[in-house]
Amino acid sequence: MPLHPRLRANAGAxxxxxxxxxxxxxxxxxxxxxxxxxxxxxxxxxxxxxLLTAGCGRFDFASLPDGSGSSIDAPIDAVPDAALPICEPxxxxxxxxxxxxxATQGVNGWYYGYWWGAVDGDGMxxxxxxxxxxxxxQGVWNPPDFNPDTQSPDFTWAYLAAWGGHxxxxxxxxxxxxxxxxxxxxxxxxxxxxxxxxxSGGDGTRLIILADGVEIWRHxxxxxxxxxxxxxxxxxxxxxxxIDMVLHYIGDDAIDTTNFxxxxxxx
Numbered sequence: 234m235p236l237h238p239r240l241r242a243n244a245g246a247x248x249x250x251x252x253x254x255x256x257x258x259x260x261x262x263x264x265x266x267x268x269x270x271x272x273x274x275x276x277x278x279x280x281x282x283x284l285l286t287a288g289c290g291r292f293d294f295a296s297l298p299d300g301s302g303s304s305i306d307a308p309i310d311a312v313p314d315a316a317l318p319i320c321e322p323x324x325x326x327x328x329x330x331x332x333x334x335x336a337t338q339g340v341n342g343w344y345y346g347y348w349w350g351a352v353d354g355d356g357m358x359x360x361x362x363x364x365x366x367x368x369x370x371q372g373v374w375n376p377p378d379f380n381p382d383t384q385s386p387d388f389t390w391a392y393l394a395a396w397g398g399h400x401x402x403x404x405x406x407x408x409x410x411x412x413x414x415x416x417x418x419x420x421x422x423x424x425x426x427x428x429x430x431x432x433s434g435g436d437g438t439r440l441i442i443l444a445d446g447v448e449i450w451r452h453x454x455x456x457x458x459x460x461x462x463x464x465x466x467x468x469x470x471x472x473x474x475x476i477d478m479v480l481h482y483i484g485d486d487a488i489d490t491t492n493f494x495x496x497x498x499x500x
Contacts, residue, residue, distance in 0.1 A: 318499040319419040319470060327421075328413055328497040330478070334395035336369040342414050345374040345393050348479065350406030360446035360477055364410060367393065374398075376407055390486050397430055397493045400438060402486035408479055413497065415474040423468055423476065424496040427452050428461020435488030439481040442495075444468055446475075456488060467500060 320327055333341035345367045348358045367374035373394050380387035391401030393409045401407035427440040435456035442450040450466050468476075476497075482489055 316469065317419045319417045319421045319497075320499050323499055326496055326498045327417055328495075330411055330413070330495045331395050336372045336374075338366060342416055344412040344414065345369065346410045346412060347376055347391055347401075348408045348410060349376075350408060358408070358479065360443055360475060364412060364477070367409070374409070390489070397491045398480055399490050400480045400482040400486050402482045408481055410480075411478040411493075411495070413476045413495070415470045415476070415497075416472060418471050419469070420500050421468050421470050421497055422500045423466040424463065424498065425450065425466060425478075426461065426463045426492065426494045427454050428492045429454055429456060429458050429490070430492045431488050431490040432457050432459030433488060436484040438489050438491045439483055440491075440493050441477075441479040441481060442466065443477040443479065444474060446477075453483060454491070461492065470497075 319325075328342055330343065333343055335341070335343070338344050344364075346364045347367055348363055349365060350356065350358070353363065365376070368377045368379075369375070373392055375392050376389060378387045379389060379392075382388055386404055388404060389401035389407045390399045390403075391407040391409045392398050393411060398409045398411075400409060423442070425440070425442060427438075429435075429437065437454050437456045437458070439451060439453045441448060449468065450464070452462060452464075454461050468474075476495070478493060478495055480491060480493060
């Protein structure tokens with residue numbers, strides 16, 4: 234089994250939040266899981282008042298204020314500023330991985346790095362401590378110890394470009410990570426695209442989206458699928474929220490060149 238990022242348990246989750254989680258597990262009226270169909274407009278406002286980060290039934294408990302005066306106790310119509318759209322008008326864009334791409338770390342909030350799985354003793358990516366920055370002397374991002382000689386122990390297929398990148402499995406596991414750090418607060422939607430760039434074969438790739446270390450979406454694309462998928466992922470952002478796009482091999486990294494991009498915009 235290939236290594237993959239896993240969730241870290243949040244020991245600070247409160248009992249009242251756990252009770253609310255069960256209520257929010259299904260969207261009202263539709264009876265469908267909100268991860269499959271997105272949030273109905275009225276239900277989205279309700280979620281926003283809870284200050285929860287949406288994503289496949291998992292919530293960012295750390296985003297809830299401490300103490301008894303939590304937003305759970307507030308009236309539903311008392312929507313905090315952080316729950317308003319990130320920008321106006323509807324659909325306005327605040328970040329684009331492709332349009333904002335640069336050969337300098339931090340430009341427009343984007344950072345380019347990797348997880349060095351081969352030297353990680355527990356085999357789990359910790360977004361808080363294990364994001365290592367890449368370098369881009371030629372305009373393409375590689376690990377700083379990258380050696381282009383395929384016979385070198387420092388060679389890796391892992392890299393990032395404006396349109397996507399490639400995961401690294403052999404001779405050592407290095408997974409490229411495209412990171413965006415939010416400078417805004419509010420409701421947002423992530424438009425995520427994932428497809429094979431080289432669709433001539435291989436066993437495909439996996440794209441994992443994390444919000445502050447919590448997985449909110451994952452998708453496996455077939456090795457011959459050059460069309461892929463484009464999805465909308467609702468999320469509640471705060472200033473400093475870290476969105477990681479982790480590109481993972483599936484069985485090995487043969488023919489794994491992959492398109493993956495993200496646009497952050499108002500819902």
